Amino acid sequence: MDTFEDLKCWQSAYSLKNRIRLEILSRIPDSEKYDLKAQLLRAARSATANIAEGWGRFHFLDSRKFYYNSRGSLGEILDHLIEAKDCHYIEIDLFSSVQNDCITSLKILNGYIRYLTEKNKPSSKI
Template identity: 65%
Template sequence: MDKTETFEDLKCWQAAYGLKRRLWNEVIKAMPKQERFELYSQILRAARSATSNIAEGWGRFHFLDSRRFYYNSRGSLSEILDHLIEARDLEYISEESYQSLRLDTIRAIKILNGYIRYLKKEAEGSE
């Protein structure tokens, strides 16, 4: 894996960031005002948490120190999926939008899982 200059170079951050932009443009903006402090807020916080935890984990010195941030990010991505199910069930988004966003969410989780596995192997190899 190539060295990264900033967390922005990480494929897992890029996937989570792309998802966050889609959520903002396709879900959050479309929600009714009464959801502003409920589901709207939950989705926004989870999306922000997903990218910010990757950024913070990248800024840590050692895998053992950074891994909890990557695990937190993975949890936030899973939380997004749960919120998307609710948004679909409440008919804030269509089934088609849900399926597309679901695939992007799962893709982001898989990329992050791959990065976690890579870092784990690197840490084991340096011991």
């Protein structure tokens, strides 16, 4: 692995971020420019940035903290998407599709966290 860009969890979150930027943000009205629109973009950016920062850390426990932050950002994205749907800014079909991408990103990230946790467990040799 050369960079964080090779991580499947980063790739999935990056794809989600691009979908949000290209398909969702333009549908949110300007009256939400500094509220929902900005928060959604910040959360999407945070999801990928925290994975990148975690990858760059030396110690597993330090890295894991950033992966957990990314997981929180993905949850925040999902909450903002629900808000956008409930306010009728996005159609139900688009919401469902992006919601699925968000959940997929969470599952991939959870799998990576589980993998790292198992890999870094201390041996219990007696």
